[in-house]
Structures are given as structure tokens and as C-alpha cells.
Amino acid sequence: MNTPAPATDALAKDILRGIGGAENIESVTHCATRLRFQLHDGAKVDQAALDALNGVMGTVPQSGDRFQIVVGGAVARVYSEIMNLPSMSGGGKPRPQSDADVKAAARAKGRGRFAWVDNFFEYLSDSFRPLMGVLLGSSLIIAIASVLDAVGVVDFRAADKSATWVFVDAMWRSVLYFLPIFVAYNAAKKLKIDPWVGAAVMAAVMTPNFTGMLNKDSGIPGITCTTNGTLGTQECVAHVFGLPMQLNDYGGQVFVPLLMVALLALVYKGLQRIFPEAVHMVFVPFFSMLIMIPITAFLIGPMGIWAGNGLGEGLSWLNGNAPIVFAIMIPLIYPFLVPLGLHWPLNALMLVNINTLGYDFIQGPMGAWNFACFGATAGVLLLSMRHREKEMRQTATGALAAGLLGGISEPSLYGIHLRFKRIYPRMLVGCLVGGVIVGVMGGVDTKAFAFTSLLTIPVFSPAVAYVIAITAAFFTSMALVYFSDFRTAEDRAEFNAERDAAEAAARGEDAPAAAATATGTELAAPVAGRVVSLDEVGDPVFASRALGEGVGIEPADGRVVAPVDGELVTVVDTGHAYGIRTADGIEVLIHVGIDTVQMKGEGFDVRVESGQKVRTGDLLVEVDLDAVRAADHSTVTLMTVTNTADLASVEPHTGQDAAAGDPVVTVRR
Structure with missing residues (x-):
């Protein structure tokens, strides 16, 4: 076992x-x-x-x-x-490390060219990843509610809904409204400060005491309210300590807690350096709250709201002056607005449009973004099924259901897209395609405020243009994600190796080992030369069979070729090692020389890349054997079957001179 x-x-x-x-x-x-x-x-x-x-x-x-x-x-x-x-x-x-070492390490981790971009995405991802369960749960409640709304069981926009349906609203709004507090908690954990301090600062501007001041009829002195002419929203200002403080409802605002915690981390860690460790528990949280709650209420919170309101007013102007540009721009900017919570003011603008113009011009092109988002999730779902990723399959299934039925993008964004930054550029192509179609076909309007889901397609006009746009956006993103993968080649190889190891372990516990087959798979010599046992290669690791059974070859030339048909799951940057997985799960390692990693790629002319499909005899690398010898390294080329333990037998054929392509190992399953 x-x-x-x-x-x-x-x-x-x-x-x-x-x-x-x-x-x-x-x-x-x-x-x-x-x-x-x-x-x-x-x-x-x-x-x-x-x-x-x-x-x-x-x-x-x-x-x-x-x-x-x-x-x-x-x-x-x-x-x-x-x-x-x-x-x-x-x-x-x-x-x-040398510059080459640093670049190789960066490539191996799949990170981008700019560290701050990677750190930003990690900050976003880690702030939302722990919330996936409740986000999916609330989104599926929304999906059910949307179905009932679409078939006319209940009007969820009605002002006179019964207590039952008001309670149903509370079931899903609990997550979305208090999302800023949850995000503040996770963001603080990410930045290694007390997460409860982050949550407490954000909660201070969401208490009934604070939100109660938003009502101009509350009777609280020192509050004045005005109406935003464009958005039709009420804006109130309270005079606190003699200073004007803009009052806002921060429910659902994500940008505010992210910005607040980034500043809180500097304050918190600065206070830790000021106060003796013995009094950290009392004075660091106390002064952090004393400093950050006013800064959030007076400065950071209004900044987030101002940014969103300014964006809404700008879009209204753009649609009136350049509607085609607007139709293309909306689906391209939404992927960046939603993760930061800056899309909420646009919802108010949509309602104002419906109430004043009788229709809304934002939701149609926004649908192109939503369906591009759902298409990317569908691509991830197909890949997770193909690669047997159970957790990702469950996440993508729930997110896709919430998206297609409820029009909710957050589960896809926070659960998948922000975790794998390869998805975003591919999704943006789908957004662009859908937006161009909406613009070229003269725009898409709606007379109702609706979630952009499959169930609400009939409310958009012209429906044909809308269907064509969202379909193109969906399948463009899906195809790009599916055919290029959401993981880097290195991450995919690592994940698949871990998955195979876990599945092999499970088979060992729950099922008898597979019987050896009468026929076997022949592995060809990757290089011409004398075939020797692993006991003779001069490396104790290979000799111990820790990396599987196989052979060593004293090379006659420097042309190293693929010994079997399969996928290159590993191509190390230094060019000295290659991992190939066959269609039936045999994992082969080709290692050129002993300790040649120290050559840092000098003398190795690599001709392939990770993720590439190869056939037996395809050239992998040309090696300058003289350079290897000059560096005082052995040139012996090793070929092992790394998952030997999962196979019936691996039979090396040693003591012969072989040409590249001659069978030198027989593998039986």
C-alpha cells in the first residue's frame, strides 16, 4: 500500500x-x-x-x-x-545569483516581467480566495432568484415584496453587502498584520450608526444632502470634529478595503516598531484604529466613491458623443472595474437611464464582458475535466452556473481568473470581439435592469445583435483559454505530476495493482553510443534508482532526440534535462551529463519547449560534448522511467552499441 x-x-x-x-x-x-x-x-x-x-x-x-x-x-x-x-x-x-539565474527562476515560477504586477494580482487573489465558498453559495441563491424573476413568479425589483422574498434577498445580500469587511480581513492576513484590525476599521464605516447619517431626515444635526444630477443619487456630508466628511454606503465596495489595508499595514508595522513588544496587543490595535478609521472615513472611502462616480459621468458623456467607441470600451474596462468594486456606480447610472430615457445603453455591451468572462470559465472547466482537476472542476462548475443562470461574474473572477493571470489577456480578446460586434451592429439597449444571463436575453434589443455578440465573446474566450491553458507549462507539468502521484497512491490503497501486459512499450536510445547500466554512470542518485529504472549512454555525438512519442512536460532552462509523458502515462526523464546544471546552459542548443508534442526521433537539443568535458563533467546521458513504481516492469537492455532510435528499454504496464 x-x-x-x-x-x-x-x-x-x-x-x-x-x-x-x-x-x-x-x-x-x-x-x-x-x-x-x-x-x-x-x-x-x-x-x-x-x-x-x-x-x-x-x-x-x-x-x-x-x-x-x-x-x-x-x-x-x-x-x-x-x-x-x-x-x-x-x-x-x-x-x-547571476542575472541569468534570476531570469531562469522567474520563468520557472511563471511570473511576469514586473514584480509589482505579480504582487498586485497576488494581493487581489489572496484577498478573495478564502471567500469562494460563500460567494458561490450566495451567487447560486441569486441564480435561483433570477430564474423565478424571469418566469414571472416574483418581481424582485418591486417595492412591495412580501417578507418572504425580502428575507431571500437578505440571504444573498449578506455576502455581497458585507464583502468589504471580509476582504479587509483577508487582505490584512495577506500583508501579515492582525486581520481583525483590518475588519474592524472597515466595519466602522458600515455600522448602523454611520449609515444612519445617510438619511437627511435622521434628525442628526450637522448633516447636509444634495442630489447628483447625472446619477440621480443622494450625497450627504456630515461635519465631524468641525471637518466635512462625505457619507457613503460602502456595502459591496471592494476598492476601499484594499486601499485601506495597504495603508493600514504601513501604520500597523510602524507602530510595532515604536511600542515595546510587551504592549503590542493593546496599543498597536488601539492606535491603528484611532488613526485608520478617520482616514478611511474622511479620505480613502470618499476617494473610492469619487473614482466610481467620476467614471459613471464620463461614460455617460462618451456614449452620447462616441457610441461605437463606448460599445467597445465597456466590455474592455469592466474586467478591471469589477474586481475593484468600481462598477457599482454604473448600476445607479443604468437605473437612471431607464427612468429618464426609458432605456439603458450600458447593459448591452456589458453583456459582452460577462459572457467573455463565462466563456473563460467554461474553458477552465473543460481543461479541469481533461486534466482531472477535481477542485477546479467544482469551482468552475459553480461559477459557470452562477454566471450563465444568474449573470454573476464574481465567482469566476475571484475564484479562478484572478488566481491565474494567463486568463485575463485571453478573456479580454473575447471582450473585444463582443464589443466590436455590439458597436458595428448599432448598439444594444434594454428597458429593464437585468442580470446579463441566459435567462434575460429577451429583455435586450435588438436581440439578434445581442445574441451574436455574447455568443462570439463566450466562445472566443473559451477557445483561447482551452487551447493555451490557464496554467503555465511548468505549472501544468507540476500539477499533473502531483495528480498522477496522488492517483497512484489511491490505487495502491483501494485497488489491486494492474497485471503486467504481455506486450510492452519500447523506449528508444535518445543518443547514439554505448548503453550501460545505471550502476555504471557514476551518479549515486541514478544508481540508487531513486529516479526510476533506466539506462545510461556514453554518447557518440551531441544530438539528443526524443525516445518516445509524448508531451514535453519539462524542459529545464539550462537544457540538460527533459521530461516526456506518453499518452498512456509513462513518464520518461532524459538527463544529459552529470551535474551539467552547473554549466547554466552553455553548450546546450535547445530545440524544443515545454508543452510541445514530440515524436520518437525529434531533436530535443544539440550538445557541445567538448564543452561539457572541458567543464569537467561526465557526458553520460541518462534515461529513466520516473514512475517505475507504478508500472509492471521496466527492462533496460545494456551492454550494446546503439544508434539513436534503437530500442534500449522495454516498459510493461
Whole structure:
């Protein structure tokens, strides 16, 4: 029976303990499969304990207090977990890296060119990800309510709804209205400050005491109210401490808590440096609230509202002066407005349009954005089914149902799109296509305020133009996401490897091993030369079969080709290692030379990329063998089947001279 691999953070802690603690680490790096430690004292390593860890394939002590731990495909994640352990903040700094190293690490993590962009998306994502359950729950309630509204069971916009339906409204509004408090809590956790302080600051401007001042008839002295001529909304100002404070209803405002917490983190951490640690619990939250609640009420909150109102007025002008540009622009800006909560004032503008003009011009082009969003979610759903991603399949199914039936984009955005930044540019193409169609066909109007879902298509006019636009937006985004994936090639390879390992473990627990088949799959020699046993290659990790059974080849030339048909799930930046997965799940590793990762790609002319489909004999890389020898590295090329344990047998054929393409390993399932 196989034991499931441990969580990587637990494994990281065990590895750190076995290596002698953070204080024993001079530097740590990693290559395609191994953690490479430079230690202060190699004698402190508990090698037996490390070898016994579930998730460690083997260990290799080396001279000069160097030590290697073979982890396999999850090495990048384990490395990241080790570096993020609290004890590593005071020790174990990685050795200085060259520009090439930094760029390679950045590419391996799938990060963008600008760190602040990545940090911004991570801040947004981590502020919303924990809310997915309640967001999906409330959105499905909205979807049901929308169906009932569409078929005429109840009018949810009626002023005289019964107590029953008012209560149903409360069931879903509880999440969307108090979303700013939830977001403030998560954002504070993300920035490593007390999350309850973040929630308390945001809650202060959402209490009945505060919102009660919004009513000019409340009887509270010092409050004056005016009406916004464009939006038709009431704006009130209270005089607090002799200063004017704009009053707003912050329900559903997401931009305000995100901005507030970013400033709160600076204040909170500054106070931690000022006060002795013994009194942090009392004085840091006290002064944080004392400072940030007024700043939020007087400055940050109104700034968020002003930004939204200004946007609404600008769009009204644009639609009146350049309607085609407006139809294209609306679906392109909505993907950025919704995550920040800046789209809410537009809802008021839609209602004003209906009440004054008799129709609204925003909801039609907005539908192109919504359906592009839902199409991207559909692409993720199809990929999750293809790659057997259970959690993502559940998330995408719920988000797509809430979108198509309820017209709600938040579950898709917060649960999927903001987590995988590859989705946004592809979704924007769908937005552009739908917007262009709306503009070219003369615009789309509606006489009702409606969620842009499948159920509300009849309220838009002309319906044909609207259907064509949302259909094109939906399938454009879906196709782009599906065919280019929402994960990077490296992330996809890592996820699929982890999934396969988990499924193999489950089969070991719940089902008998598959019987060996009479026929096998032949793996060809990736390079011409003398075929030798792994025992003869001079590397203890490969000799131990920690990376699976296979062969070594003393190369006669530097042309390295694919040994089997399959998908390149791994192509390391240095060009010395390649992972191929066949259609029936055989995982093959080709490793050119011993310790050639140290050459940093010099002498390796890579001809393929990760995610590419290859056939037997396709050129992977041309290697300058003289350069490898000059760097004092062995040129032996290793080929192993990394999931040997899941197969019936892996039979190497050694002791022969083989041409590239000759069968050298037989795999039986």
C-alpha cells in the first residue's frame, strides 16, 4: 500500500530539521529534481531520517559540506516552502545569483516581467480566495432568484415584496453587502498584520450608526444632502470634529478595503516598531484604529466613491458623443472595474437611464464582458475535466452556473481568473470581439435592469445583435483559454505530476495493482553510443534508482532526440534535462551529463519547449560534448522511467552499441 505524499510545508519542516536546522545552511538552490545544500557543518545532517521521509527519493552527501536531497518533480515547490519557513528568515540565504539565474527562476515560477504586477494580482487573489465558498453559495441563491424573476413568479425589483422574498434577498445580500469587511480581513492576513484590525476599521464605516447619517431626515444635526444630477443619487456630508466628511454606503465596495489595508499595514508595522513588544496587543490595535478609521472615513472611502462616480459621468458623456467607441470600451474596462468594486456606480447610472430615457445603453455591451468572462470559465472547466482537476472542476462548475443562470461574474473572477493571470489577456480578446460586434451592429439597449444571463436575453434589443455578440465573446474566450491553458507549462507539468502521484497512491490503497501486459512499450536510445547500466554512470542518485529504472549512454555525438512519442512536460532552462509523458502515462526523464546544471546552459542548443508534442526521433537539443568535458563533467546521458513504481516492469537492455532510435528499454504496464 502506497502512502500519500505529505503536504509540502510539513516536508519542508522535516527536511530543515534533518539538515541540521536553518542555522546550518549556508546556501540552498535546486535543479530539476534535487535540493542542493551548502552547509556549515555536514556532520550535523541526519541522513537516515531524511532518507526515511515520505516525499524524499534519496540523499547524496558530497565533499565540502555539500548535500543533495532528491525530491523529484515537486522540487521547486518544496524549495519555496523551505525558503518561506519563519526560521529561514535569519539564516540560509541563497548564494548570490547571476542575472541569468534570476531570469531562469522567474520563468520557472511563471511570473511576469514586473514584480509589482505579480504582487498586485497576488494581493487581489489572496484577498478573495478564502471567500469562494460563500460567494458561490450566495451567487447560486441569486441564480435561483433570477430564474423565478424571469418566469414571472416574483418581481424582485418591486417595492412591495412580501417578507418572504425580502428575507431571500437578505440571504444573498449578506455576502455581497458585507464583502468589504471580509476582504479587509483577508487582505490584512495577506500583508501579515492582525486581520481583525483590518475588519474592524472597515466595519466602522458600515455600522448602523454611520449609515444612519445617510438619511437627511435622521434628525442628526450637522448633516447636509444634495442630489447628483447625472446619477440621480443622494450625497450627504456630515461635519465631524468641525471637518466635512462625505457619507457613503460602502456595502459591496471592494476598492476601499484594499486601499485601506495597504495603508493600514504601513501604520500597523510602524507602530510595532515604536511600542515595546510587551504592549503590542493593546496599543498597536488601539492606535491603528484611532488613526485608520478617520482616514478611511474622511479620505480613502470618499476617494473610492469619487473614482466610481467620476467614471459613471464620463461614460455617460462618451456614449452620447462616441457610441461605437463606448460599445467597445465597456466590455474592455469592466474586467478591471469589477474586481475593484468600481462598477457599482454604473448600476445607479443604468437605473437612471431607464427612468429618464426609458432605456439603458450600458447593459448591452456589458453583456459582452460577462459572457467573455463565462466563456473563460467554461474553458477552465473543460481543461479541469481533461486534466482531472477535481477542485477546479467544482469551482468552475459553480461559477459557470452562477454566471450563465444568474449573470454573476464574481465567482469566476475571484475564484479562478484572478488566481491565474494567463486568463485575463485571453478573456479580454473575447471582450473585444463582443464589443466590436455590439458597436458595428448599432448598439444594444434594454428597458429593464437585468442580470446579463441566459435567462434575460429577451429583455435586450435588438436581440439578434445581442445574441451574436455574447455568443462570439463566450466562445472566443473559451477557445483561447482551452487551447493555451490557464496554467503555465511548468505549472501544468507540476500539477499533473502531483495528480498522477496522488492517483497512484489511491490505487495502491483501494485497488489491486494492474497485471503486467504481455506486450510492452519500447523506449528508444535518445543518443547514439554505448548503453550501460545505471550502476555504471557514476551518479549515486541514478544508481540508487531513486529516479526510476533506466539506462545510461556514453554518447557518440551531441544530438539528443526524443525516445518516445509524448508531451514535453519539462524542459529545464539550462537544457540538460527533459521530461516526456506518453499518452498512456509513462513518464520518461532524459538527463544529459552529470551535474551539467552547473554549466547554466552553455553548450546546450535547445530545440524544443515545454508543452510541445514530440515524436520518437525529434531533436530535443544539440550538445557541445567538448564543452561539457572541458567543464569537467561526465557526458553520460541518462534515461529513466520516473514512475517505475507504478508500472509492471521496466527492462533496460545494456551492454550494446546503439544508434539513436534503437530500442534500449522495454516498459510493461
